[in-house]
Amino acid sequence: xxxxxxxxxxxxxxxxxxxxxxxxxxxxxxxxxxxxxxxxxxxxxxxxxxxxxxxxxxxxxxxxxxxxxxxxxxxxxxxxxxxxx
Amino acid sequence: xxxxxxxxxxxxxxxxxxxxxxxxxxxxxxxxxxxxxxxxxxxxxxxxxxxxxxxxxxxxxxxxxxxxxxxxxxxxxxxxxxxxx
Amino acid sequence: xxxxxxxxxxxxxxxxxxxxxxxxxxxxxxxxxxxxxxxxxxxxxxxxxxxxxxxxxxxxxxxxxxxxxxxxxxxxxxxxxxxxxxxxxxxxxxxxxxxxxxxxxxxxxxxxxxxxxxxxxxxxxxxxxxxxxxxxxxxxxxxxxxxxxxxxxxxxxxxxxxxxx
Amino acid sequence: xxxxxxxxxxxxxxxxxxxxxxxxxxxxxxxxxxxxxxxxxxxxxxxxxxxxxxxxxxxxxxxxxxxxxxxxxxxxxxxxxxxxxxxxxxxxxxxxxxxxxxxxxxxxxxxxxxxxxxxxxxxxxxxxxxxxxxxxxxxxxxxxxxxxxxxxxxxxxxxxxxxxx
Numbered sequence: 015x016x017x018x019x020x021x022x023x024x025x026x027x028x029x030x031x032x033x034x035x036x037x038x039x040x041x042x043x044x045x046x047x048x049x050x051x052x053x054x055x056x057x058x059x060x061x062x063x064x065x066x067x068x069x070x071x072x073x074x075x076x077x078x079x080x081x082x083x084x085x086x087x088x089x090x091x092x093x094x095x096x097x098x099x
Numbered sequence: 100x101x102x103x104x105x106x107x108x109x110x111x112x113x114x115x116x117x118x119x120x121x122x123x124x125x126x127x128x129x130x131x132x133x134x135x136x137x138x139x140x141x142x143x144x145x146x147x148x149x150x151x152x153x154x155x156x157x158x159x160x161x162x163x164x165x166x167x168x169x170x171x172x173x174x175x176x177x178x179x180x181x182x183x184x
Numbered sequence: 185x186x187x188x189x190x191x192x193x194x195x196x197x198x199x200x201x202x203x204x205x206x207x208x209x210x211x212x213x214x215x216x217x218x219x220x221x222x223x224x225x226x227x228x229x230x231x232x233x234x235x236x237x238x239x240x241x242x243x244x245x246x247x248x249x250x251x252x253x254x255x256x257x258x259x260x261x262x263x264x265x266x267x268x269x270x271x272x273x274x275x276x277x278x279x280x281x282x283x284x285x286x287x288x289x290x291x292x293x294x295x296x297x298x299x300x301x302x303x304x305x306x307x308x309x310x311x312x313x314x315x316x317x318x319x320x321x322x323x324x325x326x327x328x329x330x331x332x333x334x335x336x337x338x339x340x341x342x343x344x345x346x347x348x349x
Numbered sequence: 350x351x352x353x354x355x356x357x358x359x360x361x362x363x364x365x366x367x368x369x370x371x372x373x374x375x376x377x378x379x380x381x382x383x384x385x386x387x388x389x390x391x392x393x394x395x396x397x398x399x400x401x402x403x404x405x406x407x408x409x410x411x412x413x414x415x416x417x418x419x420x421x422x423x424x425x426x427x428x429x430x431x432x433x434x435x436x437x438x439x440x441x442x443x444x445x446x447x448x449x450x451x452x453x454x455x456x457x458x459x460x461x462x463x464x465x466x467x468x469x470x471x472x473x474x475x476x477x478x479x480x481x482x483x484x485x486x487x488x489x490x491x492x493x494x495x496x497x498x499x500x501x502x503x504x505x506x507x508x509x510x511x512x513x514x
Contacts, residue, residue, distance in 0.1 A: 077503035098481025183316025
């Protein structure tokens with residue numbers, strides 16, 4: 015990709031990071047919603063599809079709604095089903 | 100009462116002891132059930148009737164059923180509604 | 185406190201009446217082992233204000249042998265009913281200053297739901313059936329013994345267990 | 350921890366993520382004052398046996414800023430919903446040996462029912478919504494990240510509070 019391609023920085027945790035093999039990736043991004051971003055990431059990492067399909071997304075330190083727009087340059091985190099406690 | 104009159108030793112607690120003015124009394128007893136004993140004690144101490152009417156009774160370190168017979172010489176305790184915790 | 189037969193579980197090691205401050209942490213430790221997934225500790229305290237009246241302190245008195253026997257039977261029933269890993273109760277007697285604990289109940293279980301359910305069940309039963317009474321002392325020197333409307337239950341499982349030791 | 354406005358109550362003093370053993374007693378003390386009649390402490394631990402397989406240890410990882418924010422919002426909601434005197438949560442991260450605590454939740458209220466209800470409610474919400482994950486390590490060296498079926502709730506009250514700080 016060219017240096018000036020807009021991206022979002024996507025951070026991964028737990029089983030998603032393990033399936034993908036990395037904890038952080040820059041995803042090319044021309045804008046769209048959280049749902050669009052999920053589709054783009056699933057296309058890049060089909061191995062993670064079972065977890066991505068039931069993951070939420072965070073923008074910074076808050077959860078994002080599914081129809082929320084994700085700006086280029088955003089810090090995004092994939093939040094698969096949790097197991098703390 | 101004559102020295103050889105059969106009795107039961109009745110121990111009182113909390114509001115019952117306060118109403119009656121003592122913690123222990125020997126009640127003349129020719130036999131009968133827990134209900135009979137309650138009646139005898141209420142006759143002796145009418146001031147305690149409101150609490151006696153909703154008290155349970157214990158024989159030694161266990162609760163007694165209402166229809167259980169109380170032998171002469173028994174150690175009986177009056178157990179008004181509790182408020183521990 | 186491992187599982188055991190009903191007889192071995194119906195013991196007084198799990199219950200205590202004390203005139204000293206309650207060590208709730210020790211109670212929690214005593215009921216937990218590596219098979220426990222969740223442990224619940226309840227601590228009940230004297231509030232400084234009850235029903236609008238200032239309470240300077242409470243005193244508690246008990247029919248001690250009966251209270252210990254009923255508590256032991258309730259703990260044994262809770263262990264069986266909720267498949268607990270461990271369970272224990274400490275109740276304080278005598279004077280208890282505002283803010284100090286009057287009771288601590290702890291239960292541990294493989295899963296948290298049972299630990300919560302057992303602790304709440306025990307508190308409900310203790311407040312109904314264990315022969316301990318609270319006296320409220322006011323700043324003006326007056327005192328009031330607290331009695332509810334219902335006598336303790338004498339015909340329940342706990343009573344049955346006690347009559348067949 | 351006295352009552353306050355929603356804004357003052359939505360703080361991070363009541364929540365902690367730690368890589369050290371959890372001091373549950375300190376948490377319980379921190380949430381209690383003389384207006385509390387009942388305090389409940391829940392401690393969740395690593396069991397030595399989960400679903401039939403021996404687990405030697407667990408590790409926990411978190412999205413730490415998000416986890417702290419969600420925990421603070423849940424504690425603020427619990428304080429309001431159950432009229433609590435105090436409330437706090439500590440979750441451990443990193444390696445947790447069998448028998449050690451992974452989480453402690455404490456709540457105190459004027460009456461015990463609210464303290465029990467709040468603690469159970471918080472545990473349910475934490476297990477659903479807080480971005481912390483558990484990895485089970487077996488004696489043979491294999492490891493398994495644990496994920497349920499449902500994603501965390503992102504549209505609840507907690508999320509609303511966070512978007513209007």
